[in-house]
Amino acid sequence: MEAEAPPPIGKSWARLYGIVLAFLAVQIVIFYVFTKAFE
Amino acid sequence: MRALDWIVLSAALGFIVVYGLWKGRRNRDLNSYILADREMKWWTVAISIMATQASAITFLSTPGQAYADGMRFIQFYLGLPIAMVILSITAVPIYHRLKVYTAYEYLEGRFDLKTRTLAAGLFLIQRGLSTGITIYAPSLIISVLLGWNIYLTNVVIGVLVIIYTASGGSKAVGWTHFQQMIIILGGMLVALIVAVNSLPKDISFREAAFVAGKMGRLNAIDFSFDVTNRYNFWSGLIGGLFVALSYFGTDQSQVQRYLTGETEAQSRMGLLFNGLVKVPMQFFILFVGAMVFVFYQFITPPLFFNSVETLKIRSSPYAFEFARLEEEHRSVHYEKQISLQGLVRAIRAGGDDNVSKAEARVRTDQTRAAVIKKKAIALFKKNDPAADTSDTNYIFLTFVIRFLPAGLVGLVMAAILSASMSSTASGLSSLASSTAVDVYKRLVTKDASEEHYVRFSKLATVFWGLFAIAFATFANRLGSLIEAVNILGSLFYGTILGIFLLAFYFKRVRGTPAFVGAIIGEIAVLYCFKFTEISFLWYTVVGCVVGVGSALILNAIMPPPSRPESAPAPAPAA
Numbered sequence: 001m002e003a004e005a006p007p008p009i010g011k012s013w014a015r016l017y018g019i020v021l022a023f024l025a026v027q028i029v030i031f032y033v034f035t036k037a038f039e
Numbered sequence: 040m041r042a043l044d045w046i047v048l049s050a051a052l053g054f055i056v057v058y059g060l061w062k063g064r065r066n067r068d069l070n071s072y073i074l075a076d077r078e079m080k081w082w083t084v085a086i087s088i089m090a091t092q093a094s095a096i097t098f099l100s101t102p103g104q105a106y107a108d109g110m111r112f113i114q115f116y117l118g119l120p121i122a123m124v125i126l127s128i129t130a131v132p133i134y135h136r137l138k139v140y141t142a143y144e145y146l147e148g149r150f151d152l153k154t155r156t157l158a159a160g161l162f163l164i165q166r167g168l169s170t171g172i173t174i175y176a177p178s179l180i181i182s183v184l185l186g187w188n189i190y191l192t193n194v195v196i197g198v199l200v201i202i203y204t205a206s207g208g209s210k211a212v213g214w215t216h217f218q219q220m221i222i223i224l225g226g227m228l229v230a231l232i233v234a235v236n237s238l239p240k241d242i243s244f245r246e247a248a249f250v251a252g253k254m255g256r257l258n259a260i261d262f263s264f265d266v267t268n269r270y271n272f273w274s275g276l277i278g279g280l281f282v283a284l285s286y287f288g289t290d291q292s293q294v295q296r297y298l299t300g301e302t303e304a305q306s307r308m309g310l311l312f313n314g315l316v317k318v319p320m321q322f323f324i325l326f327v328g329a330m331v332f333v334f335y336q337f338i339t340p341p342l343f344f345n346s347v348e349t350l351k352i353r354s355s356p357y358a359f360e361f362a363r364l365e366e367e368h369r370s371v372h373y374e375k376q377i378s379l380q381g382l383v384r385a386i387r388a389g390g391d392d393n394v395s396k397a398e399a400r401v402r403t404d405q406t407r408a409a410v411i412k413k414k415a416i417a418l419f420k421k422n423d424p425a426a427d428t429s430d431t432n433y434i435f436l437t438f439v440i441r442f443l444p445a446g447l448v449g450l451v452m453a454a455i456l457s458a459s460m461s462s463t464a465s466g467l468s469s470l471a472s473s474t475a476v477d478v479y480k481r482l483v484t485k486d487a488s489e490e491h492y493v494r495f496s497k498l499a500t501v502f503w504g505l506f507a508i509a510f511a512t513f514a515n516r517l518g519s520l521i522e523a524v525n526i527l528g529s530l531f532y533g534t535i536l537g538i539f540l541l542a543f544y545f546k547r548v549r550g551t552p553a554f555v556g557a558i559i560g561e562i563a564v565l566y567c568f569k570f571t572e573i574s575f576l577w578y579t580v581v582g583c584v585v586g587v588g589s590a591l592i593l594n595a596i597m598p599p600p601s602r603p604e605s606a607p608a609p610a611p612a613a
Contacts, residue, residue: 005304008081013307017124020314024120027318028272031113031259038252 040185040440044449051222051453055215055460056203062214063207068489072208072496073140073472075299079213084309087296087465088287089317090216090223095177095459098227098324103431105328106335109258111270115525115576116321118280122287123314127307129543130288135303140476142294142539149542151550152481157557158538159477162291163470165531167503170466171510172527176432177459178511181452183347184436193511196456200463201504205471205497212464213299219457224320226454227327229447230439234330237442239337242383249386250336250379251329253398254405259322269574278576282525285532285579287313289539292462292469331438336379342368342415344430344437352415355422361415368411375404463507471499526575530568533582534561540583541590549600552593560586 010016040048066072079087104112130142139145143162147155174196182189203211238247251257261271268274287293287310300306342365343349352361382397419426439451475496484491534557541548541556563585567573573581 005302007304008308013127016308016311017127020120020124020311023315024117024318027322028117028260031322032262035252035257035259035261038248038257 040448040452041445043445044452047446047449048453048456051450052199052456052460055218055457056199058218059203059207059211059215059464063203063209063211066208066210066493069140069475069492069496071210072493073295073468073476075209075213077299078301079299079305079309080301081305081308081312083213083217084297084300084306085312085316086220087213087216087299088293088309088313089320090220090458090461091292091296091465092286092317092462093220093223093320093458094173094462095455096173098223098455098458099177099180099435100432101321101324102230102328102331103434105256105325106332106434107431109256110322110325110329111258111261113259113318113322113325114261114270114272114275115279115282116318117272117275118277119283119287119317120314121276121280122283123310125284126288127310130294130539131297131307131310132303133543134294134298135300135306139298141291141473142289143291143473143477146538146542147481150538150553154538154550154554154557155477156482157554158289158535159473161531161535161561162289163473163478165528166290166292166466166470167506168510169527170463170470170503170507173459173462173466174507175511177455180432180436181455183345184433184440190512193508196459196463197504197508197511200460200467201501204464204467205500205504208493208496208500209295209299209468212468213296215464216461219461222450222457223454223461226451227324230435230443230451231323231327231330233443233447234327234334234438237334237338242337246383246386247330247333250382251333253382253394254332254336254401256329256332259325266577267572267574269576274574274576278574278580281536281579281583282529282532282576285536285539285583286528289532289535290469291473292465295469295472296465328435331435334438334442337376339369339372341437342412343419344433345427346433346437348419348426348428348430351426352419352422357418357422361418364411364415364418368408368415371404371407371411375401375408378404467500467503467507470503471496474499474503526568526578529575529578530564531561531582533564533579533584534586536579537583537586537590540587545587545591545594548590548594549597551600552590552597555593556586556588556590559589560584 004013007013007016010019070076101112133145134142137145137148141159143155143159146158174193178187178189178192178196181187182192203215235244235247238244242250248257261268262273263271264273265271266274297306297309300309341349352358378397378400382394382401385393385397416428419428436455439448443451475492479495479499480487480492537560538553538557541553560582564578564582567578567581568575
């Protein structure tokens, strides 16, 4: 099994995936708050 | 458009074509022509992925969508970041390891030739038609609002793209995407600034946002579950995830973009970056539409934004009735402006009761305005049953042409045409690649020289460019164009995704069950489209689940062949 090449930026792929998914979760919360705030 | 607009527009488009020709001037073999020598860095890959998806329809139709229906369309993109992560983990390593030119090559090694050919065929049909729409959409809107000849506009956009895509291949496409995205984002930013600055002086940005919110235009998230409701959180997250998995994982127009990455890591990074910035970018474009909506609450908008249909009715026997409706529209809009001023005062003063009462008055006026518009649409239909009764696509450009200063109109027009060219170029490049690699090289002429295949790929690019121009010329009345292009994709994406999921995750499934399962999945999607009210976002889910389910059942009940169904193709199997 070939060793996985590290990402061009950031420490590990797992951390990058976590950042993408966490950012999505934050956006959903922001959009919900945004919808309710101006409703 | 004024002279300065023409100068800005011509300079921007001319620069893109010349830059594309220069960047793609050296193509020795298929690796150069189709995959840009696999030398792109992750940021170029990311921009190219974004520019491929962001067609002119995105920039014309999306703000209009927010104007007419609010920002709930943003939910369509919520599954995308999850898809980017899944594809980075699964698809990218497989494609890179096998060094394939097209996604469909992998299917022959995994299943058989017929499954590869089916997937490539579905892609060629779907992408060929979609590329026609990406040319047709801006041409239609520009021709209606600026009086340009639609056929000539189709030909000019198509030919400009053919010139640098056929000549420069994937390198030209990738590098021009960078310039195109800068022009596109610059144009949208200018439109937002002008919309906000053109609001009445006594209305602050915060109050404008409240007006949009109270009138149902900032409805970004809706958690209610309803399969007939086109855009809600669940259809966006689940349906959008399936659409994005299929589009980015199996559509050659996207796969080819990240296969140009220098390494597997560069390709993965490009996809992940797209996962980070795509949702905020769409939110920004929708927000521009919401602000244009607020702008038109304080300046009377036309009763109907499609000026061709308006002119037609004015010279018809229904002209008097239409003039009366226009008069009513102006009067109701005037009353709505007074109600809105009351709402703004109530928001400033605070107090839920006052705000609710003012909001109710605005909503009553809004309903009256909607009734008048419905009557006008009924009149259009009475006059001409084939009339185009959707004006969503014309809203944003009407605003740009009427209210942006000289020079900036040219910039926004350049942004729209750049967007059209960027997605058309990716479409043509991928269609040519699949035709050359999956059809010509695999089925027709197997042992020709690299120069021969590059020459054939160039010819295929020209062929698909002409096909797209021809389809654009005959395409008509597709409603909201951004929905039309997404619906068209959804009819095929589920089936193709099902084949790839079987290939990636169900190692025991053989070629024939996968092939027959895909056919059953496609029939199920076409049934849903023709005979049910199910929202199109679920078609991909249906096609994929039915296709995978059928293949698994068939695989269990069909006896395995006594000899291999077909010899696995070497990798690369081109």
